[in-house]
Amino acid sequence: GLSLGAACGPPCPGLPALRLDPKVSRSVLPLSAIFIGMVTSNNLCLKHVGVAFYNVGRSLTTVFNVLLSYLLLKQTTSLYALLACGVIIGGFWLGVDQEGAEGTLSWPGVFFGILASLCVSLNAIYTKKVLPVVDGSIWRLTFYNNVNACVLFLPLMMLLGEFRTLYHFDKLGNPSFWGVMTLGGVFGFAIGYVTGLQIKFTSPLTHNVSGTAKACAQTVLAVIYFEETKSFLWWTSNLMVLGGSFAYTWVKGLEMRKVQEDPNVKSSERNETGV
Structure with a gap:
C-alpha cells in the first residue's frame, strides 16, 4: 500500500518509494519480534484487567529502561533517578493491592502488564538502534516492521489455535466489525508512525514519558466512561506512578543538560544519557 501510494500518488517528500529488501528485513527482525511481543502482551493485559487499571499494570516501563540501560549499555543510574523508580514500583504494588481489595485483581493481567512494560522499553531502544539501517526513514521502518510482523x-x-477461533467467529461477515477493525488499524498505524518520529527526534526516554502522560488521560477517561468509583488509595497509586515517572524525567533532564553543557564529555556519552 505504501509503495503503491508513493509510485502512483502526487510527489511527497516524506513518502519514499518502498521495495522489500531481504537484507534490511533481516536487520529489522529483532525489532519486529519485540513489536509482536508488545502488541500481544498489551492486548492480553487489556483482556484480563480494566482499562482504568491498565495505566498501573503498564507502569514499569521506566523501571525497565533503567535495568536495560545497565544490562545492555552498562549505564549506571543516579540515586535520585533510582528513588523515582522506587516511587513508581510503590505505586504499582499499591495499585495491585487496591485491585485485590476491590475483588477485580487478575494476576494474568498483572503478568502481561509487566511483560508489556518490558516490551515497550525494548521497542523504544531498538527503534533508535534500527533507524540507521533504513537511513532514518520512519516510513521505511514502519513498512519493514509491519511486513515482518504479518x-x-x-x-x-x-501455535495458539487462533485460526480455529477465527473460523468459528460469528462476526466474521459483519460489516460493523470490519469497520471498527479497519478504524483500529488506521489508528494503530498512525500511532506507530508518530511513535517512530518521536523516538527519532528525541529519545526513548521522552517517548516513554509521553506514554505515561497518555496513560494518565486514558485512566481518567476510562473511569468516567465506565462510570466506575475508585478508592482514594487507588487514585494514590496512579498519582505515585505518574509522580515517579515525571520525577525521573526531571532528574534525567537535569543530567542531560549538565552533560551537554560540559565540553569535556564525549559525544557517545551525550547520546547514552537520553536513553
Missing part, C-alpha cells in the same frame, strides 16, 4: 504472527496464530 509474517511472524502466522506461526504464532497457528
Whole structure:
C-alpha cells in the first residue's frame, strides 16, 4: 500500500518509494519480534484487567529502561533517578493491592502488564538502534516492521489455535466489525508512525514519558466512561506512578543538560544519557 501510494500518488517528500529488501528485513527482525511481543502482551493485559487499571499494570516501563540501560549499555543510574523508580514500583504494588481489595485483581493481567512494560522499553531502544539501517526513514521502518510482523504472527496464530477461533467467529461477515477493525488499524498505524518520529527526534526516554502522560488521560477517561468509583488509595497509586515517572524525567533532564553543557564529555556519552 505504501509503495503503491508513493509510485502512483502526487510527489511527497516524506513518502519514499518502498521495495522489500531481504537484507534490511533481516536487520529489522529483532525489532519486529519485540513489536509482536508488545502488541500481544498489551492486548492480553487489556483482556484480563480494566482499562482504568491498565495505566498501573503498564507502569514499569521506566523501571525497565533503567535495568536495560545497565544490562545492555552498562549505564549506571543516579540515586535520585533510582528513588523515582522506587516511587513508581510503590505505586504499582499499591495499585495491585487496591485491585485485590476491590475483588477485580487478575494476576494474568498483572503478568502481561509487566511483560508489556518490558516490551515497550525494548521497542523504544531498538527503534533508535534500527533507524540507521533504513537511513532514518520512519516510513521505511514502519513498512519493514509491519511486513515482518504479518509474517511472524502466522506461526504464532497457528501455535495458539487462533485460526480455529477465527473460523468459528460469528462476526466474521459483519460489516460493523470490519469497520471498527479497519478504524483500529488506521489508528494503530498512525500511532506507530508518530511513535517512530518521536523516538527519532528525541529519545526513548521522552517517548516513554509521553506514554505515561497518555496513560494518565486514558485512566481518567476510562473511569468516567465506565462510570466506575475508585478508592482514594487507588487514585494514590496512579498519582505515585505518574509522580515517579515525571520525577525521573526531571532528574534525567537535569543530567542531560549538565552533560551537554560540559565540553569535556564525549559525544557517545551525550547520546547514552537520553536513553
